[in-house]
Amino acid sequence: MERWAEAYTTDTGIYQAFANAADPEREVSRRVLRAIPYADKTILEIGCGPGGYAPDMAPRAKSYFALDVSEAMIALARERLAGIPNVTILHADAQSIPLADDSMDIIFGTWAIGAIWPHETRESALGDIHRVVKPRGEVWAVESHWQGPFMEMRGKEEQDGDHQTWLWYKSHGFRLVDVIDYAFEFSSLDEAKRILGFIFGEKAHRYLAAHPDRRIGHRAILVHKQVS
Numbered sequence: 001m002e003r004w005a006e007a008y009t010t011d012t013g014i015y016q017a018f019a020n021a022a023d024p025e026r027e028v029s030r031r032v033l034r035a036i037p038y039a040d041k042t043i044l045e046i047g048c049g050p051g052g053y054a055p056d057m058a059p060r061a062k063s064y065f066a067l068d069v070s071e072a073m074i075a076l077a078r079e080r081l082a083g084i085p086n087v088t089i090l091h092a093d094a095q096s097i098p099l100a101d102d103s104m105d106i107i108f109g110t111w112a113i114g115a116i117w118p119h120e121t122r123e124s125a126l127g128d129i130h131r132v133v134k135p136r137g138e139v140w141a142v143e144s145h146w147q148g149p150f151m152e153m154r155g156k157e158e159q160d161g162d163h164q165t166w167l168w169y170k171s172h173g174f175r176l177v178d179v180i181d182y183a184f185e186f187s188s189l190d191e192a193k194r195i196l197g198f199i200f201g202e203k204a205h206r207y208l209a210a211h212p213d214r215r216i217g218h219r220a221i222l223v224h225k226q227v228s
């Protein structure tokens with residue numbers, strides 16, 4: 001079993017090290033920034049985690065709300081985003097967003113909406129996202145693609161799960177806008193074993209024994225829905 005819940009709450013150092021290893025070339029950020037028309041908009045980021053994306057987006061937005069349910073993640077985000085004047089941090093569940101109806105131009109999340117679990121909770125969160133987004137507003141999300149080396153490490157069940165996540169978005173009117181190839185790069189193979197071993201357990205150790213490399217390729221999808 002993968003240990004995401006601990007990584008978001010009690011062992012956030014692990015999540016931060018994992019997030020810091022992701023995408024040293026900032027390819028995901030570059031592609032997201034190119035696609036999302038965030039300039040001068042009111043933006044809500046769902047499941048902001050430690051706040052890795054807001055520093056790129058918030059300065060050019062009109063206002064930027066970063067929301068997460070985990071107190072530990074919110075503490076990290078507060079630290080990271082302290083100097084950005086138009087950022088408001090919200091410690092809240094995406095099922096009950098503390099913002100007015102029809103108030104956001106864009107709602108956005110990276111590996112966030114798909115991480116809301118169980119299924120009914122994600123449905124309920126999407127319902128609240130629709131309540132908060134303005135008519136003709138937009139919802140954007142980045143999630144993992146179900147193929148590639150990183151997903152080979154995670155195994156078939158997770159590959160199927162990520163494919164199901166895309167099908168879930170599609171069934172709610174999202175379209176696939178981009179497929180982004182990038183990589184995780186750890187400072188050493190031992191660091192890759194420590195971080196990936198914590199989150200993914202034995203399958204990470206098996207994968208790294210067969211592919212002893214501190215860099216692992218991954219692929220993301222960018223999905224979009226224009227609200228009517």
Ligand SMILES: C[S@@+](CC[C@H](N)C(=O)[O-])C[C@H]1O[C@@H](n2cnc3c(N)ncnc32)[C@H](O)[C@@H]1O
Binds near residue numbers: 048
């Ligand atoms: C995989 S992490 C992604 C964090 C960040 N967006 C990133 O790309 O590094 C998923 C985040 O979603 C948050 N989350 C999970 N369920 C949530 C919910 N019901 N409401 C708000 N945030 C939630 C978790 O606390 C965690 O910070």
